[in-house]
Amino acid sequence: MKQTTLPFAGAFAALSLTATSVAQEQPSMSLEAMADATLTQDTIAWDFVEGITTEVGPRQAGTEAEARARDWAMAWLTKNGFQNVANEPFEMETWVPGDIHRAEITAPFPQPLTVQPLGSSAATPEGGIEAELVEFESFEELLAAPDGSLAGKIAYVSHEMRVSMDGSHYGQFGLPRFAGPTVAANKGAAAILIKSIGTDYHRNPHTGTTRWGDSATPIPAAALSLPDAANLERMFDRAGDRPLTLRLELNPRSLGTTMSGNVVGEIVGRNPELPPVLLACHIDSWWNAPGAFDDGAGCGIIAAAALHVSHTGQPLRTIRVLFAGAEEVGLIGSTAYSEAHIDEPIAVGIESDFGADRIWRFESNFRETNPDLHDKIRLAVARFGVANSSVVATGGADLNIVRDQEGAIIDLQQDGTRYFDYHHTPDDTLDKIDPEQLRQNVAVWTQVVGILANEERSIKTGGMIPSAPDIMQE
Structure with missing residues (x-):
């Protein structure tokens, strides 16, 4: 596996710590070099998941703890230079244990x-x-x-x-x-x-x-x-x-109607008229754990990837991150986001919500309809140990808007061997995250997001997307 480490260490460290005006940075390295460097030097994803699990902890949907998580995430995104950071509230019926x-x-x-x-x-x-x-x-x-x-x-x-x-x-x-x-x-x-x-x-x-x-x-x-x-x-x-x-x-009891919300932020592209690339995760967890695997790590991965792409130069398309609320209790945030934004086309959607272990397979729903782009991504991620697949991507839980639009989807499949040891248990804690595997996720995501965010052509999918699989149902 090619690893460009020492030649870029100083530049990478400087870029990683920059917290303002990321879209206007002068590029210091290519996308490929940046993705390679993250294998050994990314700290952004860890910073996010360590911070939210330490400073907020469990984040049950519709509760005060989830509200604190939204405030924390908005502050983190703003500090790290994201633009158009916002909370998009919605109501929900809230149950507590x-x-x-x-x-x-x-x-x-x-x-x-x-x-x-x-x-x-x-x-x-x-x-x-x-x-x-x-x-x-x-x-x-x-x-x-x-x-x-x-x-x-x-x-x-x-x-x-x-x-x-x-x-x-x-x-x-x-x-x-x-x-x-x-x-x-x-x-x-x-x-x-x-x-x-x-x-x-x-x-x-x-x-x-x-x-x-x-x-x-x-x-x-x-x-x-x-x-x-x-x-x-x-x-x-x-x-x-x-x-x-x-x-x-x-x-257990019902609290009645309470507020939840989706947190969004953007790396604004050079051409805001082009549909954005949507990167999704969910910010809530169950009450019984701080949700490091599910899904603090996912939010850290997508945010880190967006920042790393911005440090290689302002992308053509806007990169939007969606930290969805109330996913665990029925994809309520994903549904609310789709209802609010259904008339705003998305170029392509990707989600990270399966822990923090190594990505091993790449899937898209445009392998047949846009083979050049599929092959470009396939070849670009092979050096990270990611295999190609003919499986049609269906997207994670929080990509309802892309499915509703019958749009383009990529699945970067993570190794789930350990995932259901910790899923929805008190053991879903920070110590379960392997920093090396977390960095591999960020490297792959940086490479893929960078390609997508600079794709000039529309991504053809061939129409109807298969129903999302049961695995996405929390």
């Missing part, structure tokens, strides 16, 4: 279990509920249960999610969380407990949002840590004909 998350098997093997509520869970009565626990080995088994068969009982739903580099098991095995609570409620269940949608074996439950269908009245819903789930399944095997009973107590 409460402070009581208790579960215990009461018979025949009494012992506590480690749980956390799922987003939008109902509360139990004060003191909790106690009922027979019914085991389902998969979502499909739950779906096949007769109507009314769970009346007064608590459903437990397992799955077979495994580690996968592309994270595809999240979409394949996420239904116990995405849809299981609605199905259980419609079959009469008093509550539902799911095996966490994750791949670690710490006693850290993985929370995440659930989607209550129009026909369902919300019931208490909680995720069980994977070691506790394995223990519970051994209990079912050992109990034989004896019923397992569970006591569950949760006290």
Whole structure:
């Protein structure tokens, strides 16, 4: 791998620390040299994710903490020379988890279990509920249960999610969380407990949002840590004909309508008439962690890339960063941004929202319709160990506007081997980020964004974009 390090160290350091008038900088190095230098010398992405996790911490959508995160991000963007920095507010219905998350098997093997509520869970009565626990080995088994068969009982739903580099098991095995609570409620269940949608074996439950269908009245819903789930399944095997009973107590509540918002900033291009390049991430996290992987790192990566491109000379197109709000609870910020800006064409959209580990594959949705541009990017990122792909890019969660416009999308796929060990758990902390892999992300993004921001031609996509995959659904 080519690394231009020492010859450019002084110039790179000076540019990296510049915090004003970035669009007017006189270029000191080429795009390729800048991208190569970031492999060993970028500190901007780390600065962002270290700062937001240290100074703000957990950033639950619709809460005062998320508001502080928006203020922090706007100050950071302004300090680092972005223009047109703004908060674009929107309203949302806000749920918070409460402070009581208790579960215990009461018979025949009494012992506590480690749980956390799922987003939008109902509360139990004060003191909790106690009922027979019914085991389902998969979502499909739950779906096949007769109507009314769970009346007064608590459903437990397992799955077979495994580690996968592309994270595809999240979409394949996420239904116990995405849809299981609605199905259980419609079959009469008093509550539902799911095996966490994750791949670690710490006693850290993985929370995440659930989607209550129009026909369902919300019931208490909680995720069980994977070691506790394995223990519970051994209990079912050992109990034989004896019923397992569970006591569950949760006290989440609704705050009603509160404000969230999207933070935007720009590196203004030489030709503002050309549609901009949109770089997206999300600024919110769940309450139980400071969100370093999900998605503080993503916001740091896209901001660093935009700044590095600006330091090679003012780009032709404007580069816009979107730090979306309220992504975790249903892509509310992404939807709001699209509704507000749908008539403003976007040239191409890219998102970083899959941790901070190495980018290994490049995908676009214009491989067939704009092969010259696809090949230019493919060749440019190969030196960073990034492979080409014929997979059609569908974009991250916060690129609704680009999908709604049927526009151009690039996916820079990150290695997801570790991602679901930390996803939506208390372990999503700064120490999990590998600085070397973070810098590789910034290098690849700098190269790709620099090419796109200086592309004169429109990017043809050939029409309708496939639906976004389940993996993007938080």
